[in-house]
Amino acid sequence: xxxxxxxxxxxxxxxxxxxxxxxxxxxxxxxxxxxxxxxxxxxxxxxxxxxxxxxxxxxxxxxxxxxxxxxxxxxxxxxxxxxxxxxxxxxxxxxxxxxxxxxxxxxxxxxxxx
Amino acid sequence: xxxxxxxxxxxxxxxxxxxxxxxxxxxxxxxxxxxxxxxxxxxxxxxxxxxxxxxxxxxxxxxxxxxxxxxxxxxxxxxxxxxxxxxxxxxxxxxxxxxxxxxxxxxxxx
Numbered sequence: 001x002x003x004x005x006x007x008x009x010x011x012x013x014x015x016x017x018x019x020x021x022x023x024x025x026x027x028x029x030x031x032x033x034x035x036x037x038x039x040x041x042x043x044x045x046x047x048x049x050x051x052x053x054x055x056x057x058x059x060x061x062x063x064x065x066x067x068x069x070x071x072x073x074x075x076x077x078x079x080x081x082x083x084x085x086x087x088x089x090x091x092x093x094x095x096x097x098x099x100x101x102x103x104x105x106x107x108x109x110x111x112x113x114x
Numbered sequence: 115x116x117x118x119x120x121x122x123x124x125x126x127x128x129x130x131x132x133x134x135x136x137x138x139x140x141x142x143x144x145x146x147x148x149x150x151x152x153x154x155x156x157x158x159x160x161x162x163x164x165x166x167x168x169x170x171x172x173x174x175x176x177x178x179x180x181x182x183x184x185x186x187x188x189x190x191x192x193x194x195x196x197x198x199x200x201x202x203x204x205x206x207x208x209x210x211x212x213x214x215x216x217x218x219x220x221x222x223x224x
Contacts, residue, residue, distance in 0.1 A: 035214075041200050043157065043214040056211055090156060099206040100145050100164075105156040 003027050006091045006106035013081055014114055020077045021109045023091030031055075032074035033092040033103070034066060043090070049074055050097040081113045118205045120215030128223050133190040135218035137203030146186045147204040148177060149214070157202060157214075160188075195222050 006023040013019055025032060033056075034046040048056035049068045063079040074091060088108045094101040118139045127133050137146065145164040149157040161170055163179035163186060170177045174197075176189045186205075190197055203215040 041151075041217050041219065043202060043217070045211060045213060048211070094212075099208065099212045100162065102147070102159045102162070103149075103157070103204070103212060105158070107156050 004091055004093055004104050004106040006089075006109050008109060009107065010110045010112075012112045012114060015081055015083060017081050018077070018079045019081060019111070020075055021089055021091070021111075022073070022075045023106060024073050025091075025093040025104070025106075026072065027093055027095075027104060028072075029093040029095050029104070030071055031094045031097045031101075032068065032071070033094075034074065034076050035090040035092060035105075037088040037090060037108070039087070047074075047076075048097070055097060078111075081111075083113050086111055086113045118203065118213070118215050120203055120218060122218055123216060124219050124221075126221045126223060127193055129195060130192050133193050133197070133220055135188050135201050135203075135220075137186045137205065137215050139184045139205050139207075141207065142183050143186075144183075144206040144208040146179060146206060147212070148186075148188055149202045149204060150199050151202065151217075152199040155199070190220075193220070193222055195224060198222050 004025045031050045033048045046060050047066045051071050052068045065077045068074045090108050091106040092103045120137045147162045148160040151157045167181045168179040174191045178187045200217040200219045202217045
């Protein structure tokens with residue numbers, strides 16, 4: 001069974017549209033993350049939630065809104081998509097919020113905005 | 115500020131040659147992790163280093179943490195085609211935010 005699963009895997013959409021990416025982890029972890037990886041492969045943290053509570057919110061446009069209905073799910077909604085939003089978005093989880101825990105990544109969602 | 119530099123950004127080696135990537139921090143780290151991302155894949159945890167001067171080995175991979183806990187390296191002996199991918203260090207500055215280095219993309223020439 002996949003530990004961290006995210007859907008969809010591929011998403012092609014037009015500028016201005018709104019889209020969501022869903023993420024679920026079955027590891028029983030308390031902490032979940034969204035990372036963005038651009039074309040140069042840089043991995044940047046966007047958000048982190050611990051037991052449904054937002055703990056990290058990097059400098060991300062407010063068009064991006066994460067939602068955590070429970071500690072096993074962390075979804076990402078993006079409004080008014082722009083060309084620069086094209087990237088791979090990785091959901092991830094860890095046992096707890098303390099760094100030093102292993103981060104488990106989902107397989108990624110390839111978003112292309114045209 | 116808390117910054118980490120990972121070098122080189124790219125490395126092309128002949129199969130069988132050795133490879134090393136370095137991660138250098140401007141401040142002392144609590145610990146450091148290393149991840150590997152295969153082409154088209156997702157980052158996968160390799161190892162964590164905690165102690166000053168620590169050296170850990172995984173088959174052909176050798177990981178080192180500097181005495182001052184500001185630098186780390188990953189060395190691969192006798193690379194194979196399966197080693198292809200991007201290697202990321204993930205330094206822990208002790209602020210509950212695990213950031214990643216810029217990565218070193220390794221390609222192997224058969």
